[in-house]
Amino acid sequence: MSHVVASSCHIFSGCGFxxxxxxxxYFTPIFKIGSVGFGKPGLLIVLSTIIVVTFxxxxxxxPKLVPRGVQNVGELGILFVRDQILRPQLGKKGDxxxxxxxxxxxxxxxANIWGIIPIxxxxxxxxxxxxxxxxxxxxxxxxxxxxxxxxxxxxxRTLLIPSGSPWWILPLLVPIEFLxxxxxxxxxxxxxxxxxxxxxxxxxLVFALATWYLLTASxxxxxxxTSFIVLILVTGLEVLVQALQAFIFTILTATxxxxxxxxx
Amino acid sequence: xxxxVHLHHLLYVAAGAKHLVLATGAxxxxxxxxxxxxxxxxxxxxLTYGLAAIGPGVGIGLIFGRTxxxxxxxxxxxxxxxxxxxxxxxxxxxxxxxxxAVPFFIK
Numbered sequence: 001m002s003h004v005v006a007s008s009c010h011i012f013s014g015c016g017f018x019x020x021x022x023x024x025x026y027f028t029p030i031f032k033i034g035s036v037g038f039g040k041p042g043l044l045i046v047l048s049t050i051i052v053v054t055f056x057x058x059x060x061x062x063p064k065l066v067p068r069g070v071q072n073v074g075e076l077g078i079l080f081v082r083d084q085i086l087r088p089q090l091g092k093k094g095d096x097x098x099x100x101x102x103x104x105x106x107x108x109x110x111a112n113i114w115g116i117i118p119i120x121x122x123x124x125x126x127x128x129x130x131x132x133x134x135x136x137x138x139x140x141x142x143x144x145x146x147x148x149x150x151x152x153x154x155x156x157r158t159l160l161i162p163s164g165s166p167w168w169i170l171p172l173l174v175p176i177e178f179l180x181x182x183x184x185x186x187x188x189x190x191x192x193x194x195x196x197x198x199x200x201x202x203x204x205l206v207f208a209l210a211t212w213y214l215l216t217a218s219x220x221x222x223x224x225x226t227s228f229i230v231l232i233l234v235t236g237l238e239v240l241v242q243a244l245q246a247f248i249f250t251i252l253t254a255t256x257x258x259x260x261x262x263x264x
Numbered sequence: 265x266x267x268x269v270h271l272h273h274l275l276y277v278a279a280g281a282k283h284l285v286l287a288t289g290a291x292x293x294x295x296x297x298x299x300x301x302x303x304x305x306x307x308x309x310x311l312t313y314g315l316a317a318i319g320p321g322v323g324i325g326l327i328f329g330r331t332x333x334x335x336x337x338x339x340x341x342x343x344x345x346x347x348x349x350x351x352x353x354x355x356x357x358x359x360x361x362x363x364x365a366v367p368f369f370i371k
Binding site: 089180184189191192248252255258 | 347351354361364365
């Protein structure tokens, strides 16, 4: 928001570079229910939910044996998640997790794509609450599923004791494994998505603001043009990162679920 | 210029984060009206995070490199190897991600 004020700010006019800050991730709420505000990030999350739901509804509300039109695209997406994410991690027995993983992949991907859509330009996953919710859900699923499939003691053994470790190393190994498998997993799962989206958005902001700030009838024009080219290149990089983060989030979810199925 | 990290601030790293807070806060008293003290620390944190990211960077490079190598040697093991790769990747990157989170906790 502060950059709207700084928009008349150019180099050699006496004002400093309006560097992006954490304030760029806070928006004035559109409306408020009690103390809970509903702003741009929430709006984008609702939009991505609607897009995912309507897309898959249109693709599969009356599926044909020989797919046509949008069903082709939908099947392409589902087969990608099945063959690249689900089958390598879970095998055939995990096929009933396919709807969950497909939804998760496309929801995160669409939500990330808002980061490069003109005018909107904001990845809602750079608000920490959304990745935390997703990672919390994954944590509940793999803990609950593990206790159901392997029993209470069995799953703790899988989580805490790596197979083949000698007894005398266990006092050292068990706390580390507890930390890594129970506490750090949901933390890194959420922070990975959050940090990548935050950093990507800041990177875009730096070059977008620099392009505007340096845009003057001076030598600054040259640097402005350079900055604009870099902005385009960084946007290309962001396209890659957005898809990659959705992929990594989903594949790690599949990995954790497969750990709940059997001792590895 | 006062936002740049001076070399003598780095010496305070050994003396602990608390002294660092005092040092960076005291070095720029009342600078750029209303800028909170943590702003100066975040800059130093950015430098420190760069250092902290070296290890995970090398580690992740090794993990993916060795995975590609082993799949090239034995393509039929690709499924099992990539599964292990993701677990190792998540563990290694967790160090870098903890590095991102630490400045939010230590003020």
